[in-house]
Amino acid sequence: xxxxxxxxxxxxxxxxxxxxxxxxxxxxxxxxxxxxxxxxxxxxxxxxxxxxxxxxxxxxxxxxxxxxxxxxxxxxxxxxxxxxxxxxxxxxxxxxxxxxxxxxxxxxxxxxxxxxxxxxxxxxxxxxxxxxxxxxxxxxxxxxxxxxxxxxxxxxxxxxxxxxxxxxxxxxxxxxxxxxxxxxxxxxxxxxxxxxxxxxxxxxxxxxxxxxxxxxxxxxxxxxxxxxxxxxxxxxxxxxxxxxxxxxxxxxxxxxxxxxxxxxxxxxxxxxxxxxxxxxxxxxxxx
Amino acid sequence: xxxxxxxxxxxxxxxxxxxxxxxxxxxxxxxxxxxxxxxxxxxxxxxxxxxxxxxxxxxxxxxxxxxxxxxxxxxxxxxxxxxxxxxxxxxxxxxxxxxxxxxxxxxxxxxxxxxxxxxxxxxxxxxxxxxxxxxxxxxxxxxxxxxxxxxxxxxxxxxxxxxxxxxxxxxxxxxxxxxxxxxxxxxxxxxxxxxxxxxxxxxxxxxxxxxxxxxxxxxxxxxxxxxxxxxxxxxxxxxxxxxxxxxxxxxxxxxxxxxxxxxxxxxxxxxxxxxxxxxxxxxxxxxxxxxxxxxxxxxxxxxxxxxxxxxxxxxxxxxxxxxxxxxxxxxxxxxxxxxxxxxxxxxxxxxxxxxxxxxxxxxxxxxxxxxxxxxxxxxxxxxxxxxxxxxxxxxxxxxxxxxxxxxxxxxxxxxx
Numbered sequence: 001x002x003x004x005x006x007x008x009x010x011x012x013x014x015x016x017x018x019x020x021x022x023x024x025x026x027x028x029x030x031x032x033x034x035x036x037x038x039x040x041x042x043x044x045x046x047x048x049x050x051x052x053x054x055x056x057x058x059x060x061x062x063x064x065x066x067x068x069x070x071x072x073x074x075x076x077x078x079x080x081x082x083x084x085x086x087x088x089x090x091x092x093x094x095x096x097x098x099x100x101x102x103x104x105x106x107x108x109x110x111x112x113x114x115x116x117x118x119x120x121x122x123x124x125x126x127x128x129x130x131x132x133x134x135x136x137x138x139x140x141x142x143x144x145x146x147x148x149x150x151x152x153x154x155x156x157x158x159x160x161x162x163x164x165x166x167x168x169x170x171x172x173x174x175x176x177x178x179x180x181x182x183x184x185x186x187x188x189x190x191x192x193x194x195x196x197x198x199x200x201x202x203x204x205x206x207x208x209x210x211x212x213x214x215x216x217x218x219x220x221x222x223x224x225x226x227x228x229x230x231x232x233x234x235x236x237x238x239x240x241x242x243x244x245x246x247x248x249x250x251x252x253x254x255x256x257x258x259x260x261x262x263x264x265x266x267x268x269x270x271x272x273x274x275x276x277x278x279x280x281x282x283x284x285x286x287x
Numbered sequence: 288x289x290x291x292x293x294x295x296x297x298x299x300x301x302x303x304x305x306x307x308x309x310x311x312x313x314x315x316x317x318x319x320x321x322x323x324x325x326x327x328x329x330x331x332x333x334x335x336x337x338x339x340x341x342x343x344x345x346x347x348x349x350x351x352x353x354x355x356x357x358x359x360x361x362x363x364x365x366x367x368x369x370x371x372x373x374x375x376x377x378x379x380x381x382x383x384x385x386x387x388x389x390x391x392x393x394x395x396x397x398x399x400x401x402x403x404x405x406x407x408x409x410x411x412x413x414x415x416x417x418x419x420x421x422x423x424x425x426x427x428x429x430x431x432x433x434x435x436x437x438x439x440x441x442x443x444x445x446x447x448x449x450x451x452x453x454x455x456x457x458x459x460x461x462x463x464x465x466x467x468x469x470x471x472x473x474x475x476x477x478x479x480x481x482x483x484x485x486x487x488x489x490x491x492x493x494x495x496x497x498x499x500x501x502x503x504x505x506x507x508x509x510x511x512x513x514x515x516x517x518x519x520x521x522x523x524x525x526x527x528x529x530x531x532x533x534x535x536x537x538x539x540x541x542x543x544x545x546x547x548x549x550x551x552x553x554x555x556x557x558x559x560x561x562x563x564x565x566x567x568x569x570x571x572x573x574x575x576x577x578x579x580x581x582x583x584x585x586x587x588x589x590x591x592x593x594x595x596x597x598x599x600x601x602x603x604x605x606x607x608x609x610x611x612x613x614x615x616x617x618x619x620x621x622x623x624x625x626x627x628x629x630x631x632x633x634x635x636x637x638x639x640x641x642x643x644x645x646x647x648x649x650x651x652x653x654x655x656x657x658x659x660x661x662x663x664x665x666x667x668x669x670x671x672x673x674x675x676x677x678x679x680x681x682x683x684x685x686x687x688x689x690x691x692x693x694x695x696x697x698x699x700x701x702x703x
Contacts, residue, residue, distance in 0.1 A: 041687035042402065043429045061699060128560035144498055148561065149547055231547040232540065232703035240702050247395035247506075248694050249402075249426070 036255035046252060054256035062240050062257065069237040070264065072151070073220030076158040077166075077212050083159070084166035084211065085204075091167075092174035103171070106164050114161060118228045121157055122148065125229070149231035157225035162218065166211040173207025174200070209276060217265050237261055340462060345435045349608070357384045358610035361413040363597070364389040366467070368630040373623050380617070383610045391417060393550070398423040405432045405604060414605040415614060417467045420457040420596050420681060421507060422690055424464075427600070433463035434601040440612045441465065443619035447637045455596065456522060456680055464598035465615060468627075469634035471667060471678060472508055473592040475557060475567030475585045488516040488588045490564060492539050500539070501556055501565030504548040506697045507681050508593070509536065512566060513697075515590045515679065522680040526689075529682075529696045536700050548701045557583060569667040570633040577658065585667065587677050594634070594678040629659060632668055641669045 036054055040046040059066070091102045109117060124131055125147045135141045147153050177200065185195035223238030230236075237257065244254035341347075360374075367373065367387070374385045390413075391397045397418070401411040418424055427433050438445065444465050458464050476485045481496065491500055491512070503509050511521045513532030524532075539545055546562050554571050556562045558581065572585040599618075601611045617623060619636075625643040628635035635641075641663055648659035666674050684690040 041691065042398075043426050043687055061695070062702070065702060126559045126561055146498070146546075146561070232545065232701060235702045243698065243702060246399055247393070248698070249395065249399060249423075250691070250694070 032255045032258065035251050036253075036259050038252045040252075042249040042251070051252065054252045055260060058244075058253040058257045059260055062237065065235050065240050066237045066257075066261065066264070068234070069220045069261075070268070072155055072158060072226075072236065073216045075155055076162065076219040077216045079155070079159050080162060080166040080211065080215055081208060084163060084170055085208075088167050088170035088174055088207075089200075092171055092177075103168070106167050110164060115224060115228075118157055118161070118224055121153075121160070122228050125153060148229055149233070151230075151234055153229040154226045154234045154236075157229045158219045158222060161222070161225060162215040165214040165218075169210035169214065170204055170207040173204045173210075177203050205276065209273070212272070213269060217269070220265060221261060340435055345437050348434050348603075349437045349440075352609050354383070354609045354613065355607045356382060356610070357386070358414045358607045358614060359386045359388070359412060360611075360614065361388055361390050361416040362467075363391045363417060366417065366597075366631055367627065373618065373627060374614075376623065377614055377617050381613060383613065385614065388413070394419050394421045394423040398426055401602070402426075402430075402432075405430070405602060408604060410604045410606050411602050413602060414607040415599060415601055415611040417597050417599055418464070420455070420598060421505075422684065424457050424598070425684060425690075428458070428463055432603055434603045434605065434608055435462055436465070436601070436615075437612065440609075441616045441619070443616045447619050447621055447624065447639055449636055449638050451675070452596070452636060456683055457596075458598070464600040465619075466636040467597045467599050467618075468631055469594055469596040469636065471569040471587060471592050471594055471634065471670070471674075472503075472511070473567060473569065473585055473587045474564060475572045475583050476564040477557060477560075478582060478584055480560070480563040485564060485584070485586055486589050488512060488590045490588075491566070492516065492535075492542075492544060494542060494544060496564055497542070497544050498546050499561075499563040500544050500546060501553050501562035502536075502539075502545050502548050503553070503566045504550050504701050506694060506701065508566060509548065509701065510682060510693070510697050511593045511679065512536075514682075515588070515593075518590070520679060521593065521682050524682055526692055526696070529693060533696045533700060536697075540700060540703070570631060573632050573662075573665060573667060577661075587674060589677075591677045591679050593681065594675075595681060596636075628668060629662055632662060632665075634670060635668055638669065 034048055035046065037048060037050050037052060038046040038054075039049045039051040087106070091099055095102050123129060126132070127146050127148065128136075132141065132145065132147065136143055136145065181199060181203070182195060185199045190198065220236075221238045223236055223242050226234050226236045227239055241254050241257050241261070244250045244257065366389070371385075371387060374387060378384055397416075404411045418427060438461070444461075448465065452466050453459070453461055455461075474485055474488070474491065476490075480499070490496070491502070493500075502512070510529065510532055513536040514521045514524055514528060517528070517531050517535045519528045519532065547556070549556060549562075549565070551571075553562070553565050553567065554575055557565055557567075558575065558579065567585060569585060572583050575581055576583055599615050601608050601615075605611060618627065621637065621639055621643055624635060624637035625640040625647065628637075628640050629644060629647065644659055644663040648656050648663060651659055662668055670678070682693065684693065
């Protein structure tokens with residue numbers, strides 16, 4: 001009897017979470033996949049016809065936006081690594097007793113709704129706003145100059161939105177490094193630069209990898225930053241999907257675009273993992 | 288008409304206490320409430336082309352339906368005085384309790400939200416809703432989602448409404464809907480930045496205002512101006528003329544003349560100097576000037592503007608349709624139509640409200656009187672024949688393919 005219980009226990013434990021995922025992740029995914037191959041319109045209904053042209057047509061119409069989203073996502077991730085690594089490094093090695101406070105400060109802006117945060121950026125950066133108005137009045141900038149509506153504004157917004165998701169994983173990886181390993185490097189006459197390059201950075205790589213996963217994927221599919229800070233020249237694929245779904249009731253091509261985006265992101269993430277040899281890195285991290 | 292960028296209605300309700308509170312609320316026009324993302328899937332259609340309805344449809348729907356003493360009303364934000372004086376009067380008079388929700392932010396998402404329930408024949412939780420004569424109006428109508436109206440229950444409508452509404456292209460004979468308010472789409476500009484008077488659509492294409500021109504994100508609105516600028520009539524357009532209009536709009540976009548394609552946030556963009564000249568809805572500009580002391584001008588361009596109508600309709604699955612139609616007619620009583628127009632400042636479907644509003648003005652004093660007089664005399668609230676002649680209706684779609692073609696022609700312009 002006990003043995004039966006013991007063998008069943010893991011399955012019973014996984015059951016609630018598994019059912020939850022099955023119901024709210026697997027079922028909608030399958031429905032969307034089916035929808036992406038349907039034909040019709042919202043009044044007369046959509047019928048499954050295996051209409052794969054939904055994929056080719058929507059991709060042909062919106063490849064610019066798809067590529068733009070991936071580029072924005074990649075730039076965002078790179079800027080984030082550059083910004084977040086020193087911060088995480090400083091907190092991990094010099095934070096002392098206040099580490100928790102510093103981490104809390106990093107998280108603090110996230111207690112405010114992210115839409116409101118982005119809107120406050122909008123107010124800050126607008127053409128006659130707090131930032132640009134004095135510069136224009138002083139004649140430093142021309143009257144028609146604008147920040148809002150440019151790629152720069154959108155990427156800046158994305159970087160701001162996702163900063164903690166890069167800082168935290170890198171911090172966790174750095175925090176785990178045994179200080180004696182670094183001391184050993186010094187003992188072996190490695191310069192601070194060499195010990196960073198050969199010891200600290202490789203050991204922090206799993207954190208960087210996790211950080212990129214947690215920022216590149218949502219940043220590429222984000223639609224709020226571009227909607228609020230961008231213009232029609234910065235439209236991202238998330239906005240296209242949203243417009244197709246909600247404004248045009250064109251569910252099939254919206255679903256097709258979603259799956260295309262997902263496929264591209266998955267391929268990207270896996271080749272990135274390959275490139276970094278993450279399996280090895282993960283093993284190091286797991287120790 | 289599409290105030291997606293308004294803050295949440297509950298927030299607004301707290302902020303809009305005075306009678307003319309909608310003005311203050313407009314100051315917040317830049318705030319955005321992202322509509323809940325709705326994943327509707329496994330979609331079943333309900334459609335048959337409904338050029339006309341069965342002769343006994345009205346009798347069939349209304350037979351056995353009785354007043355229940357309550358009703359749920361779905362409307363757009365800022366479309367009624369926050370104190371709801373009209374609804375209070377209604378409850379006093381009829382004893383019907385009204386739950387009023389400002390849940391409609393944009394037509395596309397609203398349709399996507401209620402479509403699954405309506406398809407399944409379930410109640411959407413509302414007995415009365417205000418919907419624009421947009422693409423989605425046709426989708427509601429053709430899917431059989433709207434209850435046919437029993438005009439014997441609408442005596443005030445028959446007596447007081449402008450006759451032109453009975454011949455609208457989207458609902459001829461008011462089979463399914465009667466107007467709540469209409470609005471005019473024209474051009475607004477900031478005379479402190481643009482010195483020459485703006486008269487024509489060509490000004491939206493003027494390279495002098497490069498990067499300072501705003502256009503609407505809504506495809507119908509955008510296409511209409513493209514069509515009018517190309518010298519074509521929106522309500523009689525076909526795919527060839529759409530392509531000509533799209534080329535015209537593309538030229539405007541590729542010349543970097545357009546700053547952005549806006550929803551309701553254009554008011555804010557105009558106020559902050561992000562745009563100097565923009566496509567605009569009449570009531571907004573009127574109120575922005577009154578509330579913020581700005582001096583923006585609104586013109587109906589010489590080539591013409593467009594007129595749209597927000598309509599009251601009863602979902603076919605409504606639990607309290609008799610209460611709903613009673614309220615619809617109540618809002619057409621002269622005095623109620625007048626106070627409503629005094630607050631919202633959009634085109635009033637009751638011409639007689641103009642004289643009534645002047646009576647109210649005579650009874651008021653000071654600032655209130657000036658304000659009421661300016662509303663009563665505004666051609667944007669009570670347009671005359673001269674204005675109506677220059678106003679066009681939206682593009683009409685006969686089939687779903689036509690609508691899809693239309694979207695494929697114009698959507699890429701907005702989503703650069």
